[in-house]
Amino acid sequence: MGKAKKSTKKFNQKHLKGELERRNSHKKNQQLIKKRELKKGKRSGTGHDQEEDDGFTGIEEVDSLAEFAESSLKGAGANMDISKFMEADPNNDDGSTDEEDLAALLGDDDDEDDDDELDAGSDEEIEDGNSNENEDMDSDEEAVFKQQFEAMKEKDPEFFKFMENNDPEFMKVMNEVGDSDGSDEEEAESDNSEDGDDSDEDVEMDDADQSDEEEEEEDKPKGTPVTVKMLSTWENSIKTNNSLKSFKQLMLALHAASHMESEKDTSRDTPFRIEGVQVFNKTISTAIRAAPPAFAHFAPIVNDKVDRKASGKKWKIVNALIKSYLNSLLELIKQMSDPMMIQYLIKESERMIPYFGCYTRFTRDMVKEMLRQFGSASADDNLRVLSLLIIRRLVEGASADITDMALKGIYLTYVRSSNVKNVGSLTTIQLMRNCGVELYGNDANASYQHAFVYIRQLAIHLRNSMQLRSKESFRAIYNWQFINSLSFWTEVLATYCGDRADEQPDFCATLESLIYPLTQIILGVVRLVPTSKFFPLRIHCLNQLLRLSSSTGIYIPVIPLIIEILESPEFTSKRPVKSTLKRPQLETTLKASKEYEHTRVYLEVVLEYAFDLLADAFASQSVRIAFPEWSVPAVLQIKRWRKRAGQPWSKFSKQLQGLLEKVGQTARLVEQNRSKIEFAPGNMTAANQFMNDVHPDKTPIGAYAASLRKVRAQQRATLVEAEMDQD
Known part of the structure; x- marks a missing residue:
């Protein structure tokens, strides 16, 4: 970039800031005009056709990952955004703003030599000329803008x-722009007034003294100080006489208390002021104790809806009091830092959910605040569950916009908080995932739209990584946020298309078409970088595939991927390196560090997890009518591996021998049940219902896999307790 001219520097110092402010103001006005035109179009009905064209059309079957990544979803879900690694268009690098573009344009000058040849006199002439031109331009623009x-x-x-x-x-x-025409005359008058009488100076002194007095009056606290006696009097009057006047005064006092430390301090607008911590606490406790019974009297709840007719002519006053109380509750929740106090306020807010439902603005603000509490790093599990319950109740009777905001918000909050650090954070992430899955069970159509958009974004990033094949593209996939996003959607589909499919068949039918593309994405992640240091990540992905397959009943070939790990050169040809390192925790790891690569302690842990995966994979198919024939190729490969590479890994080889025995017992059990059937092999309906009365955990291999899962859960609980003791 060449050296900037002096005229350019002068423009940057004097006019750049104003130019940027003018552009921003113009941009804001254009946005307001567009919003107003859109509202007019909706009222007049002109936008109806466009909404129908942009409506959600659904998804047909996809044949490959690339086709799914190139497919599109129209409608409300099209503009959904996500965290940085999940942008809708990852290839779009143009993130510059108008200010950056303007600064780059002004600073980019190639006429460096010409600028050096100018002498001081010519510089001054050019500066004067440019300044005059800029002033003329500014005045012309102001005149045109004023006319418009x-x-x-x-x-x-x-x-x-x-x-x-x-x-x-x-x-x-x-x-100010409108009054600028007379500014010159005012300046001239002010210059002439300097030679005026001394009386003008006296008047100016009096005005200054008066303004100082007014400032002092403004700084003084306004309103009547609230006392404990006043609060008790109001509370008794509300209880005994249902006094609307006392209730109004109590709500004004609560408003003053709740807005004392808010960003928009409106506590001075009330006729009361709060002095002291004792009065503050007493005001909040009295209002929270007296408000629900008072609202139940003036505006009772009938069938989870507020009965406005019961208030009669007083509804306008009651309506204002409800808004004031809800606003105060929100402000108090935002300001509080004590988790116990926050939980108390949220529980009290739960009683007011029908009243929140009357006002879209307060419902939206409450959902946002509950999402903030849900994703707070200082929140405990009880607070997260309580926040989810509030969100769920608010969404049940809310509009589609509130539902979309809640679904989008809880998923993005989960993604932002899904960076695993230790076993304790893994437990927290699991809880947040379960909460998000519960919320996605309210509306099948909205859940499908969100799931489609976000799964498609995952597919886009995976496709780009496959095409670029660079370290940066691999990092965009091999991170905890991406893997936990896959876990989230795996759990959603496994829950509503498997575990709860009988309870909500329509929900299952809506989401079932997303199982195939999600499976393709997970398989693509597994094969993206098939090296030994990424064995932990492959194990996480294989667990997701097993969860999806065992719950939905859809067959996914997982065992070949597990055997690929066993047949890696790390176990068949290379000799492991002995090490005294601490045993790694693969649950909290995606990639083995350099010090663990090729070490025996690392590879032994990988074999343990691979063994658990094999047991779960065999157990998931243990009640299938074709289990004896299906298990033969896997059994042969495992036996071949034991002969070729089992000697250095004798402990794991013995475990495999026990696993093969359980598989053989299960195969004989299935054959015994097959000998009793009377339908032909072509009867697929009857074949799919084979051994439906037998749970997979009741078969020999299923019971064996369940015992392994139980041991693994106990080990994990022990690790969590150990970490909590250390903290």
């Missing part, structure tokens, strides 16, 4: 009033 503003004021007074109410800063700037 006056024309808008005459043609569209409604929009002018809307701007006054919603953007007072812009209106202030416009008034």
Whole structure:
């Protein structure tokens, strides 16, 4: 980049800031105009056809990962965003703003030699000329902008009033521009007044003294101080007489208490003020104790809805009090830092959920606040579960916009918090995943749209990584956020297309088409970098495939992928390196560090997890009618591996021998049950119902796999307790 001219530097110092502010103001005004035009279009019905064209059309069967990645979902889900690694278009690197573009344009100058040849006199002339031109340009632009503003004021007074109410800063700037024509005259008058009488100076001194007094009055606290006696009087009056006047005063006091430390301090607008911690606590406890019974009297809840008719003519007053109370609750939850106090306020807010449902704005704010609490690093498990219950109840009777915001928010909150650090964080992530899965069980259509969009984004990133084949592209896939995102959607599909398919058959039918693309993505992640240091990541992915296959009943070939790990050169040809390193925890690891690569302690742990995967894979198919024939290729490969590479891994070889015995027992059990059937092999319905009365865990291999899972769960619980003791 060449050296900037002096004129350019002068423009940057004097006019750049104003130019940027003008552009930003113009951009904001254009957005407001577009919103207003859209609202007009919706009211007049002109936007109906466009909404139908952009509506959600669904997904047909996909034949490959690339086709699914190139497919699109129209409608509400199309504009959903996600964290940085899940952008809708990863190839879009143009993230520059208008300010950056303008600064680059002004700073990029190739005429460096010409600038050096100029002498001091010519520099001054150029600066003066440029400054005059810039001043003329500014004055012309201000005049044109003023004319447009006056024309808008005459043609569209409604929009002018809307701007006054919603953007007072812009209106202030416009008034300053309008008054700029007389600024020169005012300056001249001020210059002439310097030679005036001394009486003017006296008037100015009086005005200054008066303004100082007004500032002192403004700094003084306004309102009547609230006392404990006043609070008790109001509470008794509300209980005994259902006094609406006392209830109103109590709500004003609560508003003053809740907005004392908020960003928008409106506590001075109330006729009361709070002094002291004791009065503050007493005000909050009294209001929370008295408000629900009072609202139940003035606006009772009937069938989970507020009965406005019961209030009669007092509904306007009651409506304002409800809004004030809900607003105060939200402010208190935002300001509190004590987890116990936050839980108390949230539990009290749960009683007001029907009243939240009357106001979309408060419902939206409450959902946002519960999502913030759900993803807070300082939140405990009880607070997360309580936040989820509040969100779920708010979504049940809310509009589609609230539902979309809640589903999107809980998934993004989970993704942002899904970076595994230790076994304790793994437990927290599992809880958050279960909470998110529960919320996605409310609306099948909304859940399908969100699942489609986010699974497709995962497919796009995987496809790009396969094409680029670079370290950066691999890092975009081989990270905890991506793997835990796959785990989230695996759990959603396994729950509603498997575990709860009988309870919600329509839900299962809606989401079932996403099982295939999700499986293809997981298989692509497994094969992306098939090296020994990524064995932990492959084990995580294989666990997801087993969960999906065992719950939905859809066959996924997992055993060949497990045998690929066993047939790796690390176990068949290379001699492991002896090491005294600590045993690695693969549950909290995606990639083995360099010090663990090729070591015996690392490879032994990999074999243990591979053995558990083999047991689970055989158990998931143990009640299938074709289990004896299906297990033959896997049994032959395992026996071949034991002969070729089993001697250095004698402990694991003995475990495999026990596993093969359980597989043989299960095969004989299936053959015994097959000998009793009377239907032909072509009867697929009857074949799929074979041994439906037998749970997989009741078969020999199933019981063996269940015992291994139980041991693994106990080991994990021990590790969590050990970490908690250390903390």
